[in-house]
Amino acid sequence: MRIPRNAPVLLVAGVLTLAAALLASCSASLCRPWWALERNLEGQLVRIRGPRLASPEIVQVVIDDATLAEGLWFEQQEQIPFWAVGMGSLPWPRARYGDLLEPLIAAGADVVVLNVVFAGESVFGPADDKAFIAALEPHQQHLVLAAEMVEAEDQLGAGAISLLRPDAVDAAELDKLSLGLSNLFPPEHGARFLQPEFYATTLEQPLGHEALHSLPVAALEQAGRSLELDLDGQTLNFYGPEPEPIGMDGSCSTLGHGFLRMSAKNVINPRQWAVHPCRERVDGAVVLVGVVVSGGGSALSDLPSPFGDLSGMELLATSTGNALTGDGLRAWPQSLPQRGAFVGLVVLLTLLLAFYRTDLGWRLGVLFACAGLWFVLGYGLMQHRHVWIPVLTPPVALVVGALLYGGEAYRRMSIKRRLTRRWLERCVDPSVVGPMLSDPSDMEALFDGQLKSVSVLFADLQGFTALTRQRSEQGRVRVHLEQLNHYLDEMRSVVWDHHGFLDKFIGDAVMAVFGLPDGRGESTEAQSAICCAMAMRERLVHMNRLWQSEGVEPLVNGIGIASGIVLAGGIGGRKLGGLSVIGDTVNLASRLEGLTRSLDQSILFDQRTSELAGEGFAIRSLGMQELKGIGRLEVYSLSERG
Incomplete structure (x- = not known):
């Protein structure tokens, strides 16, 4: 059965389409390295995009290293302000969070999220819990406290999910407090960083507790914002790298990219807060309060984002901004x-488009x-439509297809050039084959067919058929073939000496x-043809x-x-063909x-050859001939060399 010439190309298209579809539909658990490569590529596109504008309605207030350092400084003074007591180390007294809450509510914050789980009794005693509840009570409609899902194991190794929730929510005075889950689960290798709400809706809630949303959703619902x-x-x-807090000498007029972040030390200190340049930005904002310290706290040092390591506070702000906007x-x-179907269709259509031309x-x-x-x-869909399409598999499949196409074409070209060289070496002087093949495109164009102005020479032995019959009867076949081959070898040499192209032996x-x-x-070619004919005659005399x-x-x-004009091109079929000429000439x-x-003439030529030969030959006309x-x-002939 004959295989079509385009069968290898169609096979490549089919295999690549199937491979791309299977790879795109493979789960992250089975094809983890491939998914990791795609996540890395997505990260590169995000870095190319760079930081972007975040919602001005989200403000971070962080307990950072500077806050703790200032608390230590106050502890060394003779008189310590009440709001600075215990501020120099973690955990803070819960009353300090109440002192931090008061100025934010007074500045007009829509809702304040305390991203700290206040589970169990305060380490500073019951008085600290009472002060904390008292600070929360008048502002509970503007508050969201953090809860956390934890997995505990018993002595037998059995695991169970439990909910850590602030004890303050059980106080009768705080019946309007809102809770949200603070869990941030780092993605597995090769997976994307999902929104916290995904875990809040997919994890099984412990019995006896109401279903909780994530902190970002709970905060926006408490603020009455649409989600x-x-x-x-x-x-x-992501909006960008981890931001630095705006200091007292900073400016909030042009914040650029990312979220506004303020240090807790500038908020809890009444004198500094009164003149803080970003105080007005709190009005109507969703304020996120949490801990961001070096060497611990909420920093996720083992989870690099496209912009570097991000803290839990920044991830919380990012999720809140995504939910809001x-x-x-x-x-x-x-x-x-x-x-898988989408990727397979894209790859198949592109390969068919490429296959449209040869x-x-x-x-x-x-x-x-x-x-x-x-x-x-x-990149465009990610930037403007916030959509991730499979960015890795289709380009890789297409590049592999290009390499396979290119390799196959190079292989076929190499075979064709090798056969062309071998064939040319039988038709022209081998010393000129190299220059002829220096530009393969010219030779390919000639094989595809061109009209050429040439001079064609036919030389035939007279009476050779009868001589063949006679010598065959005499048993002199070997002598006959040796004489013929000697003659043809000499004629080929003469043709090459005169820059002729040996088309064929017939x-x-x-x-x-x-x-x-x-x-x-x-003119040069016509003169070479006549000189070659004369040399053939001279060489035959010597032989x-x-x-x-x-x-x-x-x-x-x-x-x-x-x-005259001939049609030159590849003639003779795919296997036995070569460069030849056809036409009236x-x-x-x-x-x-x-x-x-x-x-009774040894050399004859037409009028066009006579005109092109010029005055270098003694040419005579033999008149009109049938x-x-x-x-x-x-018809014309030669009398002697001029």
Whole structure:
């Protein structure tokens, strides 16, 4: 069964499409390295995008190293303000959070989120808990406290999920407090960082407790803000690197990118807060309060984001901003089967587009261009539509396709050039084959077909058919073949000496073309053809003398030359073909050679050859002659060399 020429290309397209679809539909647990590569690529695109503007309605107040250092300084003084007691170390007295809450509410904060789990009794005693409850009571409609889901194991190793919640919510005075889960689960290798709400909605809540939202959702609900739907199906869309707190000498007029962050020491200190440059930004804002200290606290040092390590506070602010503005990132398509079908369709259509044309430049250009455009599309959808499409698998499949196409084309080109060289070395002087193949595109264009102005020479032995029959009857076949091969070798040498192209041997006939593959001018080629014919005659005289001395009958040849336009190209089929010429000029040269017998002339040529030869030859006209299949034409011959 014959296999179509395009079968390998179609096979490559099918295999790549199937492989891309399977890879795109593979789960993160099975194809973890591949998913990790895609997450790294997504991170690179986020870094290329750079930091972006965050919502001005979200403000962070952090207990940082500077806050603790200032608390230690106050403890060394003789008189310590009440709000600075215990401020120099963690954990803080719970009353200090009440002191921090008061100025924020007074500045107009819509809601304050305390991202600290106040589980159990305070280490500073019951008085601290009472002071904390008293500070919360008048502002509980503007508060959200943190709870945390933890997994504990018993002595037998069995695990159970329990909820750590502030004891303050059980106080009768705090019946309007809102709770939210503070859990942030680092993603597994190869997975995206999902929104905290995903865990709040998927984890089984402990019995006896109400279902809790994540802190970002609880905060926005407490503030009465509208929420982005399907938040649990989104991933975090980061705003930038970890911000530095705005100092007392800072400016809030042009904050640039990221969230506004203030140090707790500037808020809890009444004198500093009264003149803080960013105090007005708290009015109407969602304020997140938490701990961010070096060497511990809420820093997630083992979880680098595209912008570096981010603290739990920054991740909380990022999730809150995504929920408020609706710019969390969504994966599309969402299900793995849909993802595989989508990627497979994209790869298949692109490969078919590349296969639409056969030239290698088109195929490689389409595949590499589409791979690059896919990255641009992925970046654009991430930037403007907040959507992640599979950014890695389609470009990789297309680049692999381009490499396979290129490798196959190079292999076929190498085979073709090797066969062309081998064939040319039989047709022209081997010393000129290298320059001919220096530009493969020219040779390929010639094989595809071109009209050429050439001079065609036919040389045929007269009476050779009868001589073949006679020697066969005499049992002198070996002598006969040796004489023929000697003759053909000498004729080939003469043709090459005159820059001719040996088109073919037709039995005992020789066909040569002058002006192929590259011409030197019509006149030069016509003169070379005539000189070659004369040299053939001279060489045959010398060979006949040698043969006669060996007792072998001499040979006689006739030569016809015609000049004009021929169709040059690859002729003879895929396996046995080569560069050759066809056309009226070829037929005319053959008919002129046949006419040498009846006119008793060794060399004949047409009028066009006579005109091109110029004055360097003694040319005489033999008048109008009838040529079979052509008609009456004026024929010329040589009398002597001028």
